[in-house]
Amino acid sequence: MVETIKLATARELADAGSLRETTVTAEAGGYVVTFALENSDRALATKDGTPRIFSGVAAAARVLARLGITRYRVDASATAGAEPPRRSRPDRARVLKQLHEDSAYLERIREAVAEARADSRPALSGTDAHLHMAALKTRLGDELQTALKRRPSTK
Amino acid sequence: MALPGPHLFIAAVARDDAIENEGEALDGPAVYRLDAIKGAFLYATRDGRYLIAYQRNGNDVYIDRVLPTRRSDGS
Numbered sequence: 001m002v003e004t005i006k007l008a009t010a011r012e013l014a015d016a017g018s019l020r021e022t023t024v025t026a027e028a029g030g031y032v033v034t035f036a037l038e039n040s041d042r043a044l045a046t047k048d049g050t051p052r053i054f055s056g057v058a059a060a061a062r063v064l065a066r067l068g069i070t071r072y073r074v075d076a077s078a079t080a081g082a083e084p085p086r087r088s089r090p091d092r093a094r095v096l097k098q099l100h101e102d103s104a105y106l107e108r109i110r111e112a113v114a115e116a117r118a119d120s121r122p123a124l125s126g127t128d129a130h131l132h133m134a135a136l137k138t139r140l141g142d143e144l145q146t147a148l149k150r151r152p153s154t155k
Numbered sequence: 156m157a158l159p160g161p162h163l164f165i166a167a168v169a170r171d172d173a174i175e176n177e178g179e180a181l182d183g184p185a186v187y188r189l190d191a192i193k194g195a196f197l198y199a200t201r202d203g204r205y206l207i208a209y210q211r212n213g214n215d216v217y218i219d220r221v222l223p224t225r226r227s228d229g230s
Contacts, residue, residue, distance in 0.1 A: 109220075113219045133175065137171070141164065144159065
């Protein structure tokens, strides 16, 4: 797996003149920015450490310009020169999907808690709840034992 | 109705006992205050499969719901 570098670190390295070469590489889902350092190549990463995927060269160029990088190489050999399918920040789309799922899950918790709090029956004490559940488990266990005895043998 | 396997029943009872024991011990730092729901605290069971949503009132703890975590319900 490709090693990555975060934007803040890339900025520091750019300021220090430690980025030897910058390449914008076309991949199936978009463009990845790679920096050649002294001993290794590092891909520009998202906040979660995965390679950041840009929808186009222009989008990558905007970020590079903010780092003061205006000279870079574009490598489109992986897509035979063709423009990768344009998607708006697929990594951001994943984050948004995750946020949507998180909020849906939170909403389910909220609804379940609201439903419980709307229950007008008095709350059970810990002891009452324990006795209730113990009785329920005993009854269900007995019913299961009885049913198992009645079940015709399969041998 | 299909008869459940005894091992499933035993596992369910054991799971319920474990949740009950952890519910009994609710207190201390292993809690998460859920700002989105007024007065709600969340506790994840040690196996990571259930959430206990509860309220505190003085020294008392009121359990509102026991819910499957996202890991458990597949969402």
